[in-house]
Amino acid sequence: MNYFKECKDFTEAKKVYKTFAKKLHPDCGGNEADFKELLKQYDDFMNFTTSTIFDDSEKEYSAEDIVIFSNIIKKIINFDIDIQVIGTWIYAFNSYAYKENLKELDFWFSKKHKAWIFNGSKKRCIRTKNTLEDNKKEYGCKKVKSTTKRIA
Template sequence: MQFFQEVTDLKELKKQYRKLAMEFHPDRGGNEKDFVLLKEEYDRLYNQLSKDSRSKDSYPEVIDSLMKYNVDIEIIGSWVWVTGQTYQIRKELKELGFQWAAKKKAWFWHEGEYVKKHKKNFSLDEIREMHETEIVKKRHQPKCLNYA
């Protein structure tokens, strides 16, 4: 590694990348070959650090605590979304750190801090299309009996 020294987390990696990108960008007098090498090293480290951070996070703990409830649990990107009949368990969801998304009519949870960098508001279906989605649990819906 020639560009990123002593980087231990994603936040520090991004901070150093921004600084180095300004220095090595061809439009700012840098060499294109060096900039490409910088970007490749950044991508490699970003993938490695993001995998490491996912393995250390609280996702299993949060999801395990929700499994006893009759709700839909879904991981979209790096967010946990809970839908279904959640009104009765809203206090438990808040204690776990979930927040209510009124327009999406769903609860969401994310590890760490999140800063919105755009003004767009996406529907839950649009978010599903943009990111990898994994359904963790579907709620049990009792079958209706038709008496004819």
């Protein structure tokens, strides 16, 4: 059975995973083999989806870059933040509650863009007049995840 064939993004896959994990987990009366298959399919879906973020014919990314970025996105995907990939940078917006977690993953804060940013290296002082919108136009932008608005 393909558990994730109807999923279009991370959020849907996460919901499907949670639903089936509750049914298939051995501690909840499920079968260990079925649960392992669910885990394998979930990992495969996440790897495929994150690799397609970098599937841009105009830009070249090394296999190592894709693995690093995929792992970072997997680590932050469950945070309640907005995640965008702009060029070779991962931007985490509305992420104040997770600042310590992001620091541990080598993100750095940009006052100008009001976001935590990851690009695989330490922060460098780069002075530019480019706005966030300029960067999106120049390098391309792919929204990975948006926060969900909660109504009380």
